[in-house]
Amino acid sequence: QVQLQESGPGLVKPSQTLSLTCSVSGVSVTRGSFYWTWLRRPAGKGLEWIGHSYGSGTTNYSPSLGSRVAISVDTSKNQFSLDLRSVTAADTAVYFCAINWALDAFDVWGPGTSVTVSS
Amino acid sequence: SYELTQPPSVSVFPGQTASITCSGDKLGDKYVCWYKQKPGQSPVLVMYGDSKRPSGIPERLSGSNSGNTATLTISGIQATDEAEYYCQAWASSAAWVFGGGTQLTVL
Numbered sequence: 001q002v003q004l005q006e007s008g009p010g011l012v013k014p015s016q017t018l019s020l021t022c023s024v025s026g027v028s029v030t031r032g033s034f035y036w037t038w039l040r041r042p043a044g045k046g047l048e049w050i051g052h053s054y055g056s057g058t059t060n061y062s063p064s065l066g067s068r069v070a071i072s073v074d075t076s077k078n079q080f081s082l083d084l085r086s087v088t089a090a091d092t093a094v095y096f097c098a099i100n101w102a103l104d105a106f107d108v109w110g111p112g113t114s115v116t117v118s119s
Numbered sequence: 120s121y122e123l124t125q126p127p128s129v130s131v132f133p134g135q136t137a138s139i140t141c142s143g144d145k146l147g148d149k150y151v152c153w154y155k156q157k158p159g160q161s162p163v164l165v166m167y168g169d170s171k172r173p174s175g176i177p178e179r180l181s182g183s184n185s186g187n188t189a190t191l192t193i194s195g196i197q198a199t200d201e202a203e204y205y206c207q208a209w210a211s212s213a214a215w216v217f218g219g220g221t222q223l224t225v226l
Contacts (some may be wrong), residue, residue, distance in 0.1 A: 026162065046219045047154070047205050049207075049217060053217075059215045063120055063212065064120075096161060096162070103164065103168075104150065104152075105152040105164050105167035105168075106152075106154070106164060106207075107167075107173060109162060109163075111161055
């Protein structure tokens with residue numbers, strides 16, 4: 001059974017870097033057929049795709065987040081990570097990791113982790 | 120950038136049929152997925168490939184996609200169907216795009 005679990009600080013100061021980790025169990029992150037994906041849902045707003053890593057480390061990111069975001073995969077710990085730089089209050093959200101495990105869609109999700117950007 | 124548009128809310132009585140639309144330029148040329156999210160929970164995939172139901176999703180849910188509009192239809196509405204529903208598609212700019220979400224309210 002594939003399971004994902006997000007972790008990271010619940011509070012980040014403005015202008016700093018938000019760093020989250022998604023621990024993976026039940027499948028190896030070395031499997032290139034999956035999109036190791038980060039998404040978020042800001043309070044009062046809808047779901048937003050942040051980006052993903054797939055294959056041998058190819059990444060795609062949301063154009064709206066531009067160069068502030070980086071997603072990486074750590075094969076030694078079987079996890080993947082999100083770094084979001086220069087955060088503002090607008091980055092306050094519940095962050096989710098997800099993969100396309102069995103279907104051509106995000107069919108496995110972590111429970112989510114809430115992150116607040118505030119001084 | 121590619122955009123998907125959903126109505127903010129849909130309200131139906133129990134037992135009736137709800138249709139949630141998702142509009143985008145030439146959306147019928149793309150595969151659309153639908154997710155259901157309840158407060159405090161992770162989203163759940165309820166439809167993929169326009170009209171395919173994942174295991175465990177009841178037959179009351181169906182999907183279609185043609186032209187510029189995809190539709191998620193839920194028949195025999197139950198109280199447990201009340202949730203936020205999101206459509207999703209792959210934009211040609213190598214990015215996934217979500218609609219703004221539709222709050223389904225069971226009256």
